[in-house]
Structure formats: structure tokens, C-alpha cells
Amino acid sequence: MTWSIPLGRVYGTEVRVHVTFLLLLLWIAVINAGQGGLPAAGRGVLFVLLVFVCIVLHEFGHVLAARRFGVTTPDITLLPIGGVARLSRIPEQPGQELVIALAGPAVTLVIAVVLFAVTGTRPTLVTVDPGGSLVGMMARLASVNLFLLLFNLIPAFPMDGGRALRALLGYRLGFVQATQIAASVGQGFAFLLGFLGLIANPILLFIALFVYLGAAAEAHTVQLRQVAQGMIVGDSMMTRFETLPLDAGLDDAVRALIRTAQRIFPVVDGTGRLQGVLSQSALVQRAQAGGPDVVVADLMTRGIPAVHPYQPLGDALRLLQDGSLPAVAVTDAADRLVGLVTSETIGEVMLTHGVRSSRAAGAGRQPGRTRDAA
Numbered sequence: 001m002t003w004s005i006p007l008g009r010v011y012g013t014e015v016r017v018h019v020t021f022l023l024l025l026l027w028i029a030v031i032n033a034g035q036g037g038l039p040a041a042g043r044g045v046l047f048v049l050l051v052f053v054c055i056v057l058h059e060f061g062h063v064l065a066a067r068r069f070g071v072t073t074p075d076i077t078l079l080p081i082g083g084v085a086r087l088s089r090i091p092e093q094p095g096q097e098l099v100i101a102l103a104g105p106a107v108t109l110v111i112a113v114v115l116f117a118v119t120g121t122r123p124t125l126v127t128v129d130p131g132g133s134l135v136g137m138m139a140r141l142a143s144v145n146l147f148l149l150l151f152n153l154i155p156a157f158p159m160d161g162g163r164a165l166r167a168l169l170g171y172r173l174g175f176v177q178a179t180q181i182a183a184s185v186g187q188g189f190a191f192l193l194g195f196l197g198l199i200a201n202p203i204l205l206f207i208a209l210f211v212y213l214g215a216a217a218e219a220h221t222v223q224l225r226q227v228a229q230g231m232i233v234g235d236s237m238m239t240r241f242e243t244l245p246l247d248a249g250l251d252d253a254v255r256a257l258i259r260t261a262q263r264i265f266p267v268v269d270g271t272g273r274l275q276g277v278l279s280q281s282a283l284v285q286r287a288q289a290g291g292p293d294v295v296v297a298d299l300m301t302r303g304i305p306a307v308h309p310y311q312p313l314g315d316a317l318r319l320l321q322d323g324s325l326p327a328v329a330v331t332d333a334a335d336r337l338v339g340l341v342t343s344e345t346i347g348e349v350m351l352t353h354g355v356r357s358s359r360a361a362g363a364g365r366q367p368g369r370t371r372d373a374a
Helices: 020-068 094-119 134-152 159-172 177-197 204-228 252-259 279-287 313-323 343-364
Strands: 004-012 013-018 075-079 082-085 264-268 274-279 328-331 336-342
Touching: 004 020, 013 020, 020 075, 020 082, 020 094, 020 134, 094 134, 094 159, 134 204, 159 264, 177 204, 204 313, 252 328, 264 328, 264 336, 274 328, 274 343, 313 328, 313 343, 336 343
Parallel strands: 013 075
Antiparallel strands: 004 013, 075 082, 264 274, 328 336
16 A cells, blocks of 8 residues: 555545556546547546545445444555555454444445436446436446445455455354455455456456455454464564664665664664664665665654563554554663564564464374373
């Protein structure tokens, strides 16, 4: 979502549009202009914009339902294949997630019913030419909303139907197991879409990729949360690192990178307090562009939040995910930097946890050991 442009804020939720959506509008304009000139191009772009207004209303259905349960929505991002509302947290109570998941499709259903009633038309698979009249455009918009409703209710992550499936499974299974099943269904559906894309419509390949990655990301996020349960920040923080002063030059930072192979460098002031972090990617990118007069203060990421070593690891994980940050600082009672938590350190904890689980499972299956019945 880094290539997105903010459009404004509505009830505390920022609405953003991805740059690829602008490319979609350009493509629609070119295709329609080739068929009917500038008037057709204008009508085509207007229709796409109306569709995405309906999608924004759909996403705000999720936003209002989530707010009812105390879950905030920092932003909504419009993509060429729809919208994504980012929740601050995933409600683990099945009933809450079911309401939030179905709130968006409920809004889409209302929009479709109202448009069909106003235009006096019925659902049809035949494309209605919106160029003839406003009624024709609204009738086509009603049918598109009905299609979006049915598509969103497919029980596959990351669509609303997948979240509803997880909520329903959650009544009988644990949250993690329900997520794994729903994610597997989503990835299976992605393979089906990809196959149909190869033999029918190439656009389905793009949608299949989105569905597959969305399902995989959801499963990975829940797995991270499961590993983080019962652990503290001190279990996953990096304690051996080299810091850089605010006035360190680009050459100094590059030498430190080569010397330590460190991915994240804390940047501190004269008192040793953290002012930001400099990532390896930002450093390499600027080093390739040149500029020897640049100091690390110009390249670092500011506003790094801090946690204490004995806080739950889940707190640091949420800060990393919600803020898309390169690191979270760990400070002691005197506000001195004692460690860093990054996605790499949490990944190492996950790897260690997986190895320990495998060893425990292997030990339980060793031959010659029996368990007496109680």
C-alpha cells in the first residue's frame, strides 16, 4: 500500500487510492475512446468511478460495524480489483467477526436493490450500454453491484466470504485452526481462478494472485500472533547492535553496514536517546544515488515507538504491523535504548518455536515408549 495517494479522511478513516487505480482509469478511457471517441471515454471513466463509490460505501459498512465493537479502521485503500479496509485488530470472537464481514455485503445488497427499484430493471448477465441514458448506466451499475456481492461472498480469503467462513468455523474450532482452514480454501480458490485465467480471461490471473497472497498473509499474521502469545518483548529483541550519531555521514553508515552486516541502525543523539532508525534498504538506495554530504538524520525513519522488555510481545508485533515500521525500540525504566524488535527477530523466534515443536513431536513418537492408560 506504499504507492497510494490520500484522498481525504472520513470519520477518522483515511481514504487512499493506489496508483494502479489511476492506470485503470487511463486504460478504460483509452479503450472507450477507441470505440466511441471522447464522449464514450468520459462515460466509461464515470461508470468506473461510480462503481468505486459503491465499493467505498461497501468498505464503510465494515468500518461502522467494526467501530461498534471498538475496532478502529486507520484507512481504506482503493485498488483496481476493489477496496481494502485495514482494521487495527482482528476480533477473535466469531460473532463480532461475522457481523463485520457481512456488513459490507449488506451495504452492497442495499445499493443493488435500490438501483433496481429506481430503474425498474431486473438482474441480467447481458451488458447494458450506459451511453444511451442515465437509466441504462444505473441499471448496469445495479447488476455490477449484484456481481460484487456474489463475488465477495465466495468463502475464500481475503474476500468477505472467507472471513465469514473463519467466523463460522471459529464457533467449533480455535481461531488459529479456523484461519488455517479458511486460508487453505482461499488458496485453493486462487489456483482455480488462475486456471480459468489461463484458458479464459487473463485478468483472472491478477485476481488469483491477489487472493493467494491475501490468504497467505492472513495465515502468516495469525501464526505470528499465536507464537507471540505468552512471550515478552525481551524474548525477541536484538540486544547487540551498533548505533549511529545524528551527524554521521553516508560513508560512515556504509562502513558500519559492511563491518557489522546489520540491517537496522538506531540513530541516537548526544545523550544516547533514540531519534530514529536507518534501514539497510534506505542506506543502500541513497548510497547508489550518491550524495556524500548527506547525514543519517536525513535518511532515518522517525517516530519509532518504544516498549519495555517485560511487555507482551504481541504489543510490539501490533506496532510493527499497524505502523509498517522497520523496528520497534525497547527501552528501560530510564528511557535508555536496550534493544530492537524487528520482523527478522520475530521471524527467528518463529523458526526456533517451529524447531522446538518438531523436536517435541518427534520425542513423543520415539519407539519403545508407551503410555499407561489411566
